[in-house]
Amino acid sequence: MLEIAILIFDGTTHLDSVGPYEVLHNLPDAEVNFVAKKAGTYRDKCGMLGLRADFTLDQVTAPDIVVVPGGGGADAAAEDTQITDWVADVHERSTWTTSVCTGALILGGAGVLRGLQATTHWRAMDALRNVHGAVPVNERVVRQGKVITAAGVSSGIDMALTLAAEVAGKEVAEAIQLGIEYDPQPPFNAGKFTEAPDHRIALWRSGINKTKR
Amino acid sequence: MLEIAILIFDGTTHLDSVGPYEVLHNLPDAEVNFVAKKAGTYRDKCGMLGLRADFTLDQVTAPDIVVVPGGGGADAAAEDTQITDWVADVHERSTWTTSVCTGALILGGAGVLRGLQATTHWRAMDALRNVHGAVPVNERVVRQGKVITAAGVSSGIDMALTLAAEVAGKEVAEAIQLGIEYDPQPPFNAGKFTEAPDHRIALWRSGINKTKR
Numbered sequence: 244m245l246e247i248a249i250l251i252f253d254g255t256t257h258l259d260s261v262g263p264y265e266v267l268h269n270l271p272d273a274e275v276n277f278v279a280k281k282a283g284t285y286r287d288k289c290g291m292l293g294l295r296a297d298f299t300l301d302q303v304t305a306p307d308i309v310v311v312p313g314g315g316g317a318d319a320a321a322e323d324t325q326i327t328d329w330v331a332d333v334h335e336r337s338t339w340t341t342s343v344c345t346g347a348l349i350l351g352g353a354g355v356l357r358g359l360q361a362t363t364h365w366r367a368m369d370a371l372r373n374v375h376g377a378v379p380v381n382e383r384v385v386r387q388g389k390v391i392t393a394a395g396v397s398s399g400i401d402m403a404l405t406l407a408a409e410v411a412g413k414e415v416a417e418a419i420q421l422g423i424e425y426d427p428q429p430p431f432n433a434g435k436f437t438e439a440p441d442h443r444i445a446l447w448r449s450g451i452n453k454t455k456r
Numbered sequence: 457m458l459e460i461a462i463l464i465f466d467g468t469t470h471l472d473s474v475g476p477y478e479v480l481h482n483l484p485d486a487e488v489n490f491v492a493k494k495a496g497t498y499r500d501k502c503g504m505l506g507l508r509a510d511f512t513l514d515q516v517t518a519p520d521i522v523v524v525p526g527g528g529g530a531d532a533a534a535e536d537t538q539i540t541d542w543v544a545d546v547h548e549r550s551t552w553t554t555s556v557c558t559g560a561l562i563l564g565g566a567g568v569l570r571g572l573q574a575t576t577h578w579r580a581m582d583a584l585r586n587v588h589g590a591v592p593v594n595e596r597v598v599r600q601g602k603v604i605t606a607a608g609v610s611s612g613i614d615m616a617l618t619l620a621a622e623v624a625g626k627e628v629a630e631a632i633q634l635g636i637e638y639d640p641q642p643p644f645n646a647g648k649f650t651e652a653p654d655h656r657i658a659l660w661r662s663g664i665n666k667t668k669r
Contacts, residue, residue: 244667258478258636261505265471265609268504269665275504284497284508291481291488292474293508295497344637364637383641395637396478397613405643411664417646418659423471424557424577424608426647427640428596430618433630434639446631451624452482454457 245272248306248333251279251296252326254288254316258396259343263310266403269419270411278303280325288315290456300329307338313345313364321352330355339406341391343399350392351375359387364395365436381437400425458485461519461546464492464509465539467501467529471609472556476523479616482632483624491516493538501528503669513542520551526558526577534565543568552619554604556612563605564588572600577608578649594650613638
């Protein structure tokens, strides 16, 4: 069995976890456990999407692969010692410890990133260095030994395919890529922070949709 | 208010809906309602991921945008008249009716695709024509009037960005693309069915992970 744990918390951005999940749950003998402080439904920041955590932190003690997503709630989670103690503990025994988006802040809070190159969502690159002692790198997927960090939100799919090849070989990773038909064709070329004009960054930061539930 | 309804059913592939969700919930004044036959948690085919539907079909009668995801349960959903009647009904008043992956089969079951060009996951292209009277097209996103269909699983992100620009303009769509850092960099070039070697298709079809929960 290949045990994969995906951490969930209040204010998770669910694409951060569902992207990697859709790749990793197809790995040979994989069992994926969504894990949180309590079992139950966890909402994203705007409250419109709820995802189920089936397991509590103390039920998942030795996953082979740990995936830590980010989101608006990641900053609080990175200061929640119940969460960061769990991450630090499972990291001791994991084969791979990974983050997507601001999940890197939670790895940072657990002391995992000190001295390592790492990436995260562009909004949090400074905190990686200033708070968590990492060396921020403007790359989509950064591997340092058994620690893999990925950039914002959608990057988790790229990270997971990289990881799938490490775990089960390139042919399996490619078959999964075919299965989820990951042949991305964005209609615009606007996803790269280092090339984004100021007005686009400002528009995103303004909060385009103020609706919450 | 921009009301967006995302259909959920047993055996949904959740990336089909969470991809578009992560784009569309950021649209100005958007409210996204996950809707199913009953409110509750819906599992994907392997049972490891549960996503919450907050609303029942009869509570959501006039969404502006309808998103129909696919998955292993889509074939059954396409023959479930409670679901297809709802799709046919909301389609009458929608501004946009969309599908991702084998969600196209459900649009087909609702009679929405008859005579239209459409796309779906590669496993279901024949059924589009033979069962639902559509004209299958090997493209990632196919627009026919107010009906937009997308290819397999991950294509929903591309579809939703296209739709976001139609609804709120290109600048908003580009800001959302930046926000979710959608700058895809797949480590392999294996996602396109028309270029896939037979052994890769066979490997996916064999079911790489037999584990179910």
